[in-house]
Amino acid sequence: MDEHTPVLLHEIIAGLNIRPTGTFVDLTFGRGGHAKEILKSLTSGHLFAFDRDITAIAAGQVLVANYPASLTLIHDNFTQAAIRLMELGIHQVDGIVMDLGVSSPQFDDYTRGFSYREDAPLDMRMDQRQRLTAEIIVNTADIATLSHIFREYGDEPQAFQIAKAIVKARTLGPITTTGQLVTIIKSVKPQKELKKKGHPAKQAFQALRIATNDEMVNLEQGLKVATSLLAPLGRLAVITFHSGEDRLVKNYFKSLTTTSGSRYGIEAMIKPEEPKFTLYNRQVILPTAQEIIDNHRASSAKLRIIQRK
Numbered sequence: 602m603d604e605h606t607p608v609l610l611h612e613i614i615a616g617l618n619i620r621p622t623g624t625f626v627d628l629t630f631g632r633g634g635h636a637k638e639i640l641k642s643l644t645s646g647h648l649f650a651f652d653r654d655i656t657a658i659a660a661g662q663v664l665v666a667n668y669p670a671s672l673t674l675i676h677d678n679f680t681q682a683a684i685r686l687m688e689l690g691i692h693q694v695d696g697i698v699m700d701l702g703v704s705s706p707q708f709d710d711y712t713r714g715f716s717y718r719e720d721a722p723l724d725m726r727m728d729q730r731q732r733l734t735a736e737i738i739v740n741t742a743d744i745a746t747l748s749h750i751f752r753e754y755g756d757e758p759q760a761f762q763i764a765k766a767i768v769k770a771r772t773l774g775p776i777t778t779t780g781q782l783v784t785i786i787k788s789v790k791p792q793k794e795l796k797k798k799g800h801p802a803k804q805a806f807q808a809l810r811i812a813t814n815d816e817m818v819n820l821e822q823g824l825k826v827a828t829s830l831l832a833p834l835g836r837l838a839v840i841t842f843h844s845g846e847d848r849l850v851k852n853y854f855k856s857l858t859t860t861s862g863s864r865y866g867i868e869a870m871i872k873p874e875e876p877k878f879t880l881y882n883r884q885v886i887l888p889t890a891q892e893i894i895d896n897h898r899a900s901s902a903k904l905r906i907i908q909r910k
């Protein structure tokens with residue numbers, strides 16, 4: 602299967618307020634679900650789309666053939682977006698979308714190692730040029746680092762127990778496959794957890810994927826790059842899929858849309874600088890119940906949008 606159903610599609614298109622002659626950026630192209638819809642709204646406008654996964658860029662060539670004058674695909678980390686766009690003479694854009702996490706094709710191609718459903722090498726790299734794999738983390742990180750990863754990036758209740766079991770298991774030989782890791786995870790899960798709906802390795806696998814791809818650091822940098830690129834009235838729309846990501850986006854948007862807190866001495870006498878951004882939505886935008894029924898991947902999605910004044 603090589604499909605990806607875009608999440609919160611209508612909300613993204615409405616939120617970006619697309620001007621047909623404008624310049625837009627999709628920082629997470631995937632299988633182009635959001636990109637296709639943006640392209641339909643453009644006349645002489647242009648969409649620049651990034652993905653760090655070469656298979657996404659390769660699959661996107663069909664869309665480039667359909668929209669040769671309005672779509673440019675760039676194989677790079679979105680943290681490099683400002684530099685890559687500058688090279689193309691673009692300094693400001695009218696709208697940006699970030700749809701975080703993995704795409705369905707990445708997950709469905711079990712040889713990539715993202716899935717806990719099939720046995721495959723423990724890879725999990727979005728960018729195949731990267732050296733660090735999930736296997737390296739699992740076989741070299743200490744207990745404290747592993748339990749931090751499982752707790753912080755996966756909200757995994759058995760974070761410490763899984764970390765301890767991994768370190769014990771690797772004294773017998775390296776852990777090289779997703780199947781081995783699933784067995785280790787299941788071995789420390791209490792019966793009531795194993796009986797719950799959803800796969801018992803889901804949270805730990807998500808956490809390991811986030812660590813392998815350094816997703817939180819990339820997100821922090823990516824948000825700064827994206828907001829620096831926005832033209833006046835330009836908007837940035839970000840879809841997150843877990844609590845850590847959403848907290849980061851929420852706090853960053855808050856810092857850009859409010860005047861800084863406590864100020865002392867001479868600072869308190871100077872008029873604070875007006876924020877340069879406003880929140881498009883005060884409340885986070887969530888998928889409808891129907892969208893969650895139609896596309897299970899949408900169930901944890903949260904959308905936040907910010908606008909440059």
Ligand SMILES: C[S@@+](CC[C@H](N)C(=O)[O-])C[C@H]1O[C@@H](n2cnc3c(N)ncnc32)[C@H](O)[C@@H]1O
Binds near residue numbers: 701
């Ligand atoms: C959820 S999918 C996007 C799906 C897309 N919106 C669609 O509708 O088809 C996320 C994509 O972002 C890419 N990605 C994640 N982090 C990235 C980063 N730091 N730089 C560039 N691409 C990234 C992944 O490789 C993946 O293809």
